[in-house]
Amino acid sequence: MTLDDCRRLDAQDTLAPLRNQFILPEGVIYLDGNSLGVLPKAVPERIAAVIAQEWGEGLIRSWNSAGWFDLPQRLGDKVARLIGASPGEVVCTDSTSINLYKVLFAALSQVLQAREAATGGNDKRRVVLSERSNFPTDLYIAESLCRERGFSLRLVDVSELSTALTDEVAVLMLTHVNYRTGAMHDMEAVTTAAHAVGALTVWDLAHSAGAVPVALNDSNADYAIGCGYKYLNGGPGAPAFVWVHARHASQFQQPLSGWWGHAAPFEFTPHYRPAAGVARYLCGTQPIIALVALECGLDTVLAADSFSGGLGSMAVLRRKSLALTDAFIALVEARCPGRFSLITPRDHLLRGSQVCLALSDGGPGAYAIVQALIARGVIGDFRAGDSQMPDILRFGFTPLYLGFEDVWNAVEHIVQVVEREEWKRPEFNQKLAVT
Numbered sequence: 063m064t065l066d067d068c069r070r071l072d073a074q075d076t077l078a079p080l081r082n083q084f085i086l087p088e089g090v091i092y093l094d095g096n097s098l099g100v101l102p103k104a105v106p107e108r109i110a111a112v113i114a115q116e117w118g119e120g121l122i123r124s125w126n127s128a129g130w131f132d133l134p135q136r137l138g139d140k141v142a143r144l145i146g147a148s149p150g151e152v153v154c155t156d157s158t159s160i161n162l163y164k165v166l167f168a169a170l171s172q173v174l175q176a177r178e179a180a181t182g183g184n185d186k187r188r189v190v191l192s193e194r195s196n197f198p199t200d201l202y203i204a205e206s207l208c209r210e211r212g213f214s215l216r217l218v219d220v221s222e223l224s225t226a227l228t229d230e231v232a233v234l235m236l237t238h239v240n241y242r243t244g245a246m247h248d249m250e251a252v253t254t255a256a257h258a259v260g261a262l263t264v265w266d267l268a269h270s271a272g273a274v275p276v277a278l279n280d281s282n283a284d285y286a287i288g289c290g291y292k293y294l295n296g297g298p299g300a301p302a303f304v305w306v307h308a309r310h311a312s313q314f315q316q317p318l319s320g321w322w323g324h325a326a327p328f329e330f331t332p333h334y335r336p337a338a339g340v341a342r343y344l345c346g347t348q349p350i351i352a353l354v355a356l357e358c359g360l361d362t363v364l365a366a367d368s369f370s371g372g373l374g375s376m377a378v379l380r381r382k383s384l385a386l387t388d389a390f391i392a393l394v395e396a397r398c399p400g401r402f403s404l405i406t407p408r409d410h411l412l413r414g415s416q417v418c419l420a421l422s423d424g425g426p427g428a429y430a431i432v433q434a435l436i437a438r439g440v441i442g443d444f445r446a447g448d449s450q451m452p453d454i455l456r457f458g459f460t461p462l463y464l465g466f467e468d469v470w471n472a473v474e475h476i477v478q479v480v481e482r483e484e485w486k487r488p489e490f491n492q493k494l495a496v497t
């Protein structure tokens with residue numbers, strides 16, 4: 063693949079105009095949209111209007127007149143289109159960590175209720191199963207919930223998952239696309255296997271929503287959550303989302319039973335009565351300004367719909383994402399032979415929208431290479447290894463605003479950083495707080 067090939071691919075790219083929706087700093091090749099999506103152009107103006115008119119002029123009337131009250135549901139319906147859910151099944155609210163707490167609590171409550179109802183009792187179903195390499199916050203939340211509710215958290219490698227799925231498992235809690243490796247689960251197959259042993263599934267879609275097609279209802283999943291500030295471009299700390307399958311919608315228990323999840327919050331009654339459906343997963347008053355920014359982010363992804371020839375946003379974004387990651391892998395391997403090993407699966411069916419590399423010689427330097435690249439305007443990130451996993455250079459590919467020439471240029475910078483040993487400079491070897 064040559065620079066001309068990349069330019070030709072850009073010229074043929076029907077999604078190229080989507081880049082105009084964003085404010086991208088001059089000279090930056092942004093390969094970190096999997097960690098924090100870029101700023102949509104619509105945000106500054108929209109937020110300014112919310113502040114000046116809706117807050118400044120409308121004041122408290124805006125809960126009704128500006129549609130503030132319905133924002134979590136309205137945005138939830140937009141998210142639903144990206145994750146294979148139906149309208150009314152998703153709300154945007156709280157953070158991913160907090161939403162995980164809520165859905166895992168609900169799933170464990172369901173298991174405990176079933177245990178009480180069963181005359182014979184199925185007491186051995188006491189395990190929450192997850193991957194050792196799952197995102198830490200997911201594991202920390204599960205750890206404390208298991209302790210609180212009398213379950214134990216069992217962590218296995220991905221290769222051990224199928225044998226670990228036994229009738230002791232109450233809940234299988236997985237992140238669909240692994241944050242560190244970029245490996246993707248087959249949601250439908252894994253969910254079917256979990257159901258076969260009587261376990262419920264909780265899916266974290268933090269690296270999936272807006273990145274890869276997700277089919278929650280078709281996969282027959284039970285619970286899902288996901289992040290608003292990664293591929294959905296909702297801004298730092300944007301509200302996250304929650305989905306619950308319709309078959310659980312009237313049963314699930316919200317542990318944070320605040321008034322926004324009440325059936326009639328403005329009756330101000332002294333006792334909690336949960337709202338119907340997923341609305342009960344709201345807790346308290348929502349961050350309206352942050353929700354408005356998230357809506358702008360969601361709209362940047364949904365905008366791909368009109369370029370999709372009826373296939374839908376995620377189908378065409380996925381096609382471009384795979385072409386971008388294929389090109390990056392091919393160029394790194396051709397131009398830095400032997401230098402890096404590929405951690406992300408080559409198989410399209412197993413790959414998310416990022417590419418992770420490790421140093422082939424196992425030596426240090428991954429962090430410093432990432433820092434040297436950032437100094438050149440190629441922004442990726444670094445994830446420290448452990449006894450099981452090498453240090454990783456992580457590059458996220460967002461087809462909304464990246465092109466093939468960007469991929470070429472990013473690899474050119476990698477070649478130069480490595481060949482000139484630029485990464486050995488002391489300034490690139492000092493650890494910052496956020497990597």
Ligand SMILES: *Cc1c(COP(=O)(O)O)cnc(C)c1O
Pocket residue numbers: 157158159160197199200237241266268269289
């Ligand atoms: C990014 C990410 C989170 C983030 O959680 P916050 O509550 O937003 O800090 C959680 N889980 C996974 C798998 C993630 O990738």
